[in-house]
Amino acid sequence: MSYDYKVLRKISAKFTVLTLILFSFSFSKGQTIPTDDAVISAGKALFENNCTQCHGVSDDVVVGPGLKGVHARRPLPWLIKWIKNSTLLINSGDAYANEIYNKFGKTQMQSFDFKDAEIISIVAYIKSESEKVPVVAAAAVPQGGGGVQQVSSNDGVSNNFILVLFVLVLVIILIVLVLILSIITKYLNSSTNISDIDKEVIESKFDLSAVYNSKAFKGIATFAFILVIGKACLDGLVGIGISQGYAPTQPIAFSHKLHAGEYKIGCNYCHTGVYKSKSASIPSANICMNCHNAIKQESPEIQKIYKAISTGRPIEWVRVHNLPDLANFNHATHAKVGGIECQQCHGPIETMEVVQQYSPLTMGWCINCHRETAVNGKDNHYYDALMAAHTKSQDGNAVKEPMKVKDIGGLECSKCHY
């Protein structure tokens, strides 16, 4: 009896397991993706926290495939297996899993320790997003993409429009005045009872040559001419060796306005040497590739970077700021120790489409700044003793003026010329 009991128990246990498996199988097979708002919002949170770094709910590839409509492409049990452990699924020989794996450069998807319900909620979110994506995209594009440009171009248009309108109004006034004049002249000419003096006035012609030939006009004109020529000559002489305003065309039409202005990439990101060495350094192409491996790949300007990398031929940027060899300038000293903003010497670089030399880079310009600038001793213990010494004069009175660069040798010849 006991024997039978044991067998029965074994059979019943097996049966229970079997039914459970069958049940769960049929359950997962017949599982439908919930459309409940609570589930979707839970899925949304999970998706944003865990998936967005590699996937988007669109057709675009981020790192992995775009997940728009994935609920229709793959059955739910497959998705659950894949998300939990994609490697296992690939190794089991699943055809679709292997196809995806090979298509995306054999990059393994990370395994996620989700519960089934959590994965279902994520899929529910993807489904709800996939179905409403077109509406969202259509609404989002004009806001995000052309927003800034539209505003600025609108500004330009309205300015031009006002100018044109103004000129138009002036021209109309002129025409009206000329018309009135001609009508009055005609009327006066047709009338007979006017005096000879009045007639003379009516028939008099404005004579320009009288103005030209007057001594006063000749004198003023000559004076103005000499003044203009003299100014031009002086400017030319003073400007020898000064390339202020020099804005050469670069081999790649790189826009600082776009990168540093609109996208707010810090100067140091590309000019890596600025706080560490004498030269701020021109970025090598691998820094461009940190973004342009994915952004604007098809642009002919970006293609030039790819070409430079593939051929090993460096991009020949044209040097804008060129200090003569006789003067030594160190970026780290000024930008790191002095704490000077890049813009103080280079101007509003974040608004420049093409970089131009903003400052004259003359010795007078350097020296003037050394005279006016107070030494930056913040968090710099090197200057502590000097700073303390400069707060008191020799007769013991407190000195109000802060220590300037000139006080610690900023005007010494050999500081820069050696």
Next chain:
Amino acid sequence: MKNIFILIATTITLFSCKKDLNNTGTEYANEMYHSEAYEPLSQIVDEKNADYNSNPNNPYKMNMRKPVTNTLKISKFNFNFGNSGVVIPATYHIDKDSFQLSGRTLKNPLKLKSTFLSDSVALLEQGKVLYTNFCKHCHGENGQGDGEVGKIYKGVPSYSKGSVKMDTEGHIWHTITFGRNRMWSHASQINPEDRWKIVLYVQTLQNQE
């Protein structure tokens, strides 16, 4: 009438004078502006130019050359951090795909020594400055992946959510060094010491609410 014509012609001629943006202007004593010696950043490659200063023996007349083969990278050696006695070990032998390993084994050397570097606030501040310079435009000011570039580059995670919140210091350091997913290696821009400083700051962003 003739006078007026001359006047108009002169005015047009004078106003049509335009500054040539590609011209540096008159230079006096060229030898002073253009180095005779080979310099990497101010090369004149045109042989007809009197200031020609490029090396004809190098490919593309480059003045700058790659280090000779078999040159040892400085990163092969341990890095001494100031006078503090902190040594940043050359842990580059970890494979670039081994995030789990680096996450377990790499420890922030800036945290190990507490004498000279007890001023962790200063280190954190330096980390923040470095973060602002190198990371902010993608990862956003608060590490939410909402930087101006991040929005169009896509795939930038938030530090304080999901699995990224759990990433250890070694994992973060490894990510900056070798890149991960869509992010590329930043090893050429940020030196190991600065990377550890950034890690310090990123960890405060991970733990924000």
